[in-house]
Amino acid sequence: MRINWNAYDRETKLKLEIFRGYIREWLPVFLAGRSSFKTVALYDFFAGPGRDVEGEKGSPLIIIDELKAYLSNPKTPKVQGVEIRLYFNDDKRAKYLELKEAIEEENISNFFNVEVDNKDFTAAFNEKFNLIAAANTANLVILDQSGIKHITQDVFKKLMGCKATDILFFISSSTVKRFAGEDCIDQYFPGITKEQIDGLDADHIHRFVCKEYYRKLVSASKEYYLAPFSIKKDSNVYGLIFGSGSLYGLEKFLNVCWKLDPKTGEANYNIDRDPFRKELSIFPEDNIMKKCDEFEKKLIAEIKKGGKTNNDIYKYCLENGFLPTHVNNIFKKLQKEGILKVFPETTRPGAFYINWNNYKTGTVKVEFAIRNGGV
Ligand SMILES: C[S@@+](CC[C@H](N)C(=O)[O-])C[C@H]1O[C@@H](n2cnc3c(N)ncnc32)[C@H](O)[C@@H]1O
The missing domain is CATH 1.10.10 (Arc Repressor Mutant, subunit A)
Structure with a gap:
C-alpha cells in the first residue's frame, strides 16, 4: 500500500542527506571498538511513512539503510554485547501503517530491534524519555517536525541534560520571523522580541534561532554545542539544528555540513551575500x-x-x-x-x-x- 503523499523536493532531499551523513558519522563512534554503552538507540519522533511517492527513502528507512550497511560491512569493527534499538513514531495512522509495512519489507536481521509507534509527539517523548536518559545509553534523536512548536524549552533542556545524546531537529525559522511579536511565537519562543527580529537580515533567521534562542537556553557552565544548517526554499528559510555534549559530535556534524556547503558550511544559499560565491573573481x-x-x-x-x-x-x-x-x-x-x-x-x-x-x-x-x- 502506498497512499503517499508528495515527492520530496530538492530541499527535503538535502535535509535527508544531512540526516544520512550524520547517521553515517555517528554509528561507528558507538558501534566500533570498545563502547561503554550497553544500548545504542536512534529515535525518529516524526518519522513519516518511510518513502515519498517516487519510492525515495525517508528518515526511518535511511537509518535502517545506514545501520545495515555498517553491520554488514566485513571491514568495519563491531562492538560486542551492545543492544541496538530503533524507535519510529508518527501520529498519522495512515503514515504509521505505511511505515510499518515498509519496515517489514526491509527484512531486518536479529541485530537490532525496531519499534514503530503511532502517538502524538508529546506522549511518545514522555513515554521514551526515561530510556533516552538512562546512563548506559547513547542516543541520536531526530526531531523532523513540520513547523516550529515541538522543540520547546522543556524538550530541548531535557534532551540537553541526557548523557551521550545528540539531537538533530528541524525548524521552520521563517515562521518565527513572520509572526514575531504575536502570541503564537511568544508562546513557543519566549523572549524573542519583534525588535530583534525586525533588525535581522531575513537570510540569517535560522542562524539567529540557533544562536540567540536555543544557545541561550544552555547554562554557561554546561559543555554543550550547537550548530545550524540553513535551508532556503523560495524566500523561506528553515533548517536543522544540531546539538551535542561532545565536541567530537560537533566535528562530525560540521564535516557533513562543509561537504554540502564548501563555502560556509552552513547553508544551501549565499547566506553572507558573498559577491563571488558562484563565479570566481579575477582578484x-x-x-x-x-x-x-x-x-x-x-x-x-x-x-x-x-x-x-x-x-x-x-x-x-x-x-x-x-x-x-x-x-x-x-x-x-x-x-x-x-x-x-x-x-x-x-x-x-x-x-x-x-x-x-x-x-x-x-x-x-x-x-x-x-x-x-x-x-
Ligand atoms: C516533515 S515530516 C517528517 C518526514 C520524515 N522525516 C521523512 O523523512 O519522510 C513530519 C511528520 O510528522 C508527523 N507529525 C506531525 N505532527 C505530529 C505530532 N504532533 N506527533 C507526531 N508526529 C507528527 C507528520 O505526520 C509527518 O509525517
Missing part, C-alpha cells in the same frame, strides 16, 4: 568568503590573548563552525608568512596537532603565538 582577495575571512581575524585575535594550545584551538574552531582542516590551512599560510609561531620551536613546520585524539586525552603538544604586528 583572489574577492574570492575569500566573508565568514572565512572573519574567522581568520578572530582566530588571530584569540591566539594573541596568549597561552593558546592545540587543544584550545581545536575547541575554538569547532565552536565557531570551522573544522581543524580550515585552521591547519590558515596556520600553514601564517607560518610561511612568519606571523604564526609554534612552541616548542623544534616542532616540525606544518604540524599543529589540532584534533580530537589530543583534545580527548588532554595532550598539549604545542602552544601558538602571533608575532607582533600580525594582522
